Amino acid sequence: MQTVETVQEQIDKYTSLSVEIEHSINENNIDKAKTLLKEYAAEIQNSKTYSFQAIIHFQEGNPEEAINVLENGVKEHPFNFSLHFNLAFIYGVTQKFEESFENYIYAIKYSVTNEERENALKGFQEVSKLAMEEKVYTTSFIQKRMKELEKILNQHDERVYPVNINGVSMIRKPQHQGTPNEYMVNMYKTYGIEDVDLKTRMLFKSELVKGNTLKGEREWSTKGPVVIPISKTNDSKDVHIKVNEKKYTLTKDHLPINQYNYIRISDEGRIIISADEEIFVGHPIELEPKEKPVKLVLKIFVDGLSYQFLEDVGLEEAMPNTYHFFKEGMITTNCQTTNEWTYPSKAGINTGKYSNYHKMLQPEYPYTLSESHKMLAEYFKNEGYYCANISGNWRTTPSFGYYRGYDRMIYQNFMGAFGAKEILMEAIEHLSSFSHTNNFLTLSLLDLHNVADEIENHLYSQVHTDMTEKINEKKRGTTSVQTKFDKNKVSKYLQEIKRIDNLLEVLYNFLLNNYKMDDIVIILHSDHGQSFLSDTFNLLGDQRVRVPFMVRGKDIKPDITDELMETIDIFPTILHQSKLDIPNDINGRLPVSFGGKEEREFTFSQIIHPNQTYKVRIKEKGISYYLETKHNVFPDLTVNMKGFTSKIVDHFTEKDITDKWVSKKHQYDQYVFNHMKNMLRWEE
Structure with missing residues (x-):
């Protein structure tokens, strides 16, 4: 009988293989290295795999193939020092100096040790010297280019939108010009303010x-009434619009520079817009298109809302308006987030993929979601919906890539006071303005963040918090995620939930008064719960990972289901309920409760956060499997699983019952290894 390798044995095996491959390459025994690499790469596609393959190609005299391998490696491992360093070196050797400069800068940025940083600096200096010797660039050009590239080392992240990562305002500066995703950002309802900077954004x-x-x-040719958004990019002259044979001139007084001006043209026919100086013209919005089977798809995201807490308090008690609205639809009670905080969780919800695929995990470095991961809004845009987003969520700004699919996005950082009240009123105005249009609209409400962040500026919550609960017992953690149990915060959390529910009632009533439920699909969900709700600090505990997911509308029968679901299942559920096809390249599944073929046997939640241990929870209906690594996740997001620990815990007694479930433990050890094998590292 063949013995099955344990995960620890597999880790040792691939560690040894990696060392042997590196030794063979260093000894110039390329044939042996290729043989070993074939065995290694059959199972592991980590950053080492790409580096080994590229080095072998280079040593065999195929630098272009080496570059191709490394470029693919950087896409999969964007923050890896070695891949950028090797890419910079080979670009330099092949005299592609600009590409070499840029990758050396990224190697410096992603270096972890002083030695790595010094090697990258030395490489940059050597390729600069070579470029000057070959008389490709002058010394002054190299110095100027170096200053430009140094900006990469000091970039902000995408949260500073509508300022870009280099600290420059994006207001009235067209982005992605010449592509299907070309857009421009302008001010919105600012009355006299024409621009922002890092201080005022x-x-x-x-x-x-x-x-x-x-x-x-x-x-343009139109077949019915349209609205065309127009914005000046500078203090330009008049804009001329010709509708069929009638001419109109819009002067400076008609077109304030610090806003989009929505021009309605009711007559069908021929429209010509002209301007002597550059302006920005939005795509015409059809006001009376042919109706879709689902006329409105509305996704309401409430950040940090724990379903475990709602169940403990009582959903009807905590959110009576939400309960009464969604009890006519499907309320799921067993949806688990795939990640413990907003940045990776929201990316998973919007792509239907686990975070080790979409890579939205490293909060310290700028990163834009790869176009290889199609966004939820893109599916609706491709089907002819008018797609809009109204948000105060700094973790899903357009700069992170969330502009894809959307026609219109209203944004202000929540900390600048763009909360639920303002967002819900903007949503009602948007839907009232485009009442006959097929709408896909997403809203992000961040008001619950106030509790963990110890901000108390909402009248309702203050008035309903007694003096005995006013002073928090414990201080905020290093981040809101790390905030520990505080019974006074728990009380304030409930009041903030009630406040949001009161505001949502206005939106629910608007929907009931203006739409037939068979024409729409409404979703309410969250991304994670809160750590401070439980006196046992566990970032993968039920108060943190169990989240609401409710759906009402077309073909949804009233029901409550405890089917196991993951937040990435929201993606295919929305597509299915909207009568759109579900893609095959996602990790999310359509739950049986919504017409899927097979229930999940378990849910998978993980924490991949730099400088924290890698953690996993796999939940079945009666037990949970937990895994934690000995070593912290590295800045390049690689994980060393040597010496990991894992266990099985009973849900009801919370006792370790691993001795009764040894085979189950080994099964899930292997599942985690297979899930993470392309992000593993062997060095400590």
Whole structure:
């Protein structure tokens, strides 16, 4: 009988293989290295795999193939020092100096040790010297380019939107020009304020609109009433609009520079817009298109809302308006988040993929979601919906890649006071304005963040918090995620939930008064719960990972289900209920409760956070499997699983029952290894 290797034995095996491959390459025994690498790469596609393959190609005289391998490696492992360093070196050897410079800078940025940083600096200096010797660049050009590239080392992250990562305002500066995703951001309802900077960016709203720059003239043909958003990019002259044979001139007084101006044209026919200086023209919005089977898809995201807490308190008690609205639809009680905080969790919800695939995990470095991961909004845009997002969520700004699919985005950082009240009123105005349009609308409400962040500025919550609960017992953690149990925070959390529910009632009533439920699909969900709700600190405990997921609308029968679900299942559920096809390249599944074929046997939640141990919880209906590594996750997101510990815990007694479930433990050890094998590292 063949003995099955344990995960620890597999780790030792691939560690040894990696060492042997590296030794063979260093000894210039390429044939042996290739043989060993074939065995290694059959199972492991980590950063080492790409480096080994590239080095072998280079030593065999195939630098272009080596570059191709490394470019693919950087896509999969964007923060890895060695991949950028090797890529920079080979680009330099092949005299592709600009590419070499840039990758050496990224190698410096992602270096962990002083030795790595010094090697990258030395490499940059050597390739600069070579470029000057070959008379490709002058000394002054190299110095100027170095200063430009140094900006990469000091970039902000995408939370500073509508300022870019280099600290420059994006207001009225068209982005992604010449692509289908071209857009421009302008101010929104600011009355006299024309721009923002790093200091003022949180104080004002902005509006993103998809369209194209125009200088000269452009023509459209319409079959019904449309609205065309127009914005100046500078204090330009008049804009001329010709509708069929009638001409209109819009002067500076008609078109304030610090906003989009929505121009309604009711007559069908031929429209010509012309301007002598550059303006930005949004794509025409059809006001009376042919209705879709689902006319409105509305996704309401409430950040940090724990379903475990709602169940403990009573959903009807905590959120009576939400309960009465969604009891006519499907309320799921067993949806688990795949990640413990907003950044990776929201990316998973919007792509239907686990975080080790979408890579939205490293909070210290700028990173834009890869276009290889199609966003939920893109599916609706491709089907002809008018797609809009109204949000105060700094972890899902357009700069992170969330502009894809959306026609219109209203944003202000929540900390600048763009909360549920304002967002819900903007949503009602949006739906009232485009009442006959097929709408896909997403809302992000961050008000519950106030409790963990110890901000108390909402009247309702203050009035309903007694003096005995006013003073928090414990201070905020290093982040809101790390905030520990505090019974006074628990009380304030309930009041904030009630406040949001009161505000949501206005939206629910608007929907009931203006739509037939068979024409719409409404979703309410969250990304994670709260750690401070439980006196046992566990970032993968039920108060943190169990979240609400409720759906009402077309073809949804009233029901409550305890089917195991993951937050990435929200993605296929929304598509299915909206009568759109579900793609095959996602990790999310359509739950049986919504028409799927097979229930999940378990849910998978993980924590991949730099400088913290890697953690996993796999939940069945009666037991949970927990895994934690000995070593912290590295800055490049690689994980060393040597010496990991794992156990099985009974849900009801919370006791370790691993001795009764040894085979189950080994099964899940292997599952985690297979799940993470391409992000593993062997060095400590």
